[in-house]
Amino acid sequence: MRVIPDSDKGTSAKRNISLNILSLRIDLFHDFRGLMSGFQARNIAPASIQYLEKGLREDEVLINEGARTTVMDNDISNIGQKGRFYLTKHIWVPQEPIENFNLKMSDVILRRMPKLPLSGEDAVKVFPMLDELKKSHDKIKADLNYLLSHHEEIPALHEVHPRDLFVPGRAWRTYLLKIWGHEVKDNTAAVPDTYEAINRIPGVHTALFSILAGGAEIVPHRGSAAGVIRFHYPLIVPKKEPEKCWIEIGGHHFFWQEGVPLVFDDTREHWVKNQTKETRVVLIIDFNANMPFPINMYTGLRYNLIRHSSEVKAVLERASIGVPPRNKSVDLAKAA
Missing domain, CATH: 2.60.120.330 (B-lactam Antibiotic, Isopenicillin N Synthase; Chain)
Known part of the structure; x- marks a missing residue:
């Protein structure tokens, strides 16, 4: 995932990064909660912060005055490949x-x-x-x-x-x-x-x-x-x-x-x-x-x-x- 930083520097940028980290935690929580409570189909937007693992599909995150626009790649070509088991599109285990x-x-x-x-x-x-x-x-x-x-x-x-x-x-x-x-x-x-x-x-x-x-x-x-x-x-x-x-x-x-x-x-x-x-x-x-x-x-x-x-x-x-x-x-x- 690539993060395109806000044009403002300093406090504004730090605030946006903090919001994005919080959003990541919330998104992952919802993914996991949905998985464990019956795995109902959900349309949950991925978090706007870098996934540290190479090979994950790249998401474009645009940050503009605190608002986020996420473009998701719905390609499933990576799922099922050797090395990873995907619990959701964004959560996998070795x-x-x-x-x-x-x-x-x-x-x-x-x-x-x-x-x-x-x-x-x-x-x-x-x-x-x-x-x-x-x-x-x-x-x-x-x-x-x-x-x-x-x-x-x-x-x-x-x-x-x-x-x-x-x-x-x-x-x-x-x-x-x-x-x-x-x-x-x-x-x-x-x-x-x-x-x-x-x-x-x-x-x-x-x-x-x-x-x-x-x-x-x-x-x-x-x-x-x-x-x-x-x-x-x-x-x-x-x-x-x-x-x-x-x-x-x-x-x-x-x-x-x-x-x-x-x-x-x-x-x-x-x-x-x-x-x-x-x-x-x-x-x-x-x-x-x-x-x-x-x-x-x-x-x-x-x-x-x-x-x-x-x-x-x-x-x-x-x-x-x-x-x-x-x-x-x-x-x-x-x-x-």
Whole structure:
């Protein structure tokens, strides 16, 4: 931020600087208060004093006889880049120590998580609500086939969230339906039966189609959402040599089979490789694990901080691609 000083010197300039410092404190207080009281959408003018950190967007502050005019840059291109996590457009925290702390918490939380990973009927026995997707398999597959007719419009993951560059190029595309509790309405309209089935599963906060091209590899990594259970529902898998399209989770090796669910903890290191020439598509759903007190306080606070952060708001904006809406399938049994 640049401050253009008042033409007067001495007392007048000092008074204006003092007012600006006070305004900074007030603005930051309102930003933080809004964040912690439910993170309601606000249009709060940034303070007219220098932000000391390089890389923040520059704001022009004009001071004229005690009055301020602020020109804000609403560009979100910095949000999601490696190194910073933006709570609001003007408040960020360093990414690495936050992620390291969260992963340490995840090691504590893991001891209270269900025994994972689980596949097939073992997964459904522990999480019977996931059977809702199997009941709607054909409808979801029809939604997906329609969506894939607009394949080129579907963004790569790092185009939605630049920090998540696990696969170069556009070999890993993601079509977001829900992110940290926010519906991506432009996207769900194109796959209405899928979203209806997802809504029958309690506690879902994120859902997306994950589309991995043949020959692609997602390098080993750990997610940061401790206390969250990740569900893979395979919809398209390689027909030839399906065992060559696999995921390894904490030393457990699986290959996807259509309609066979897989449940795991995203904070465990996992590695994905598609060694075929065919595309793999899974529906990914994240939902909360039931955690005891006081761990549920930590996971609840983290959920609300992320849900109302500028990071998630930027993802929502980037993920909406506007595939034309599709009508729900007609249930022939009910129609008869």
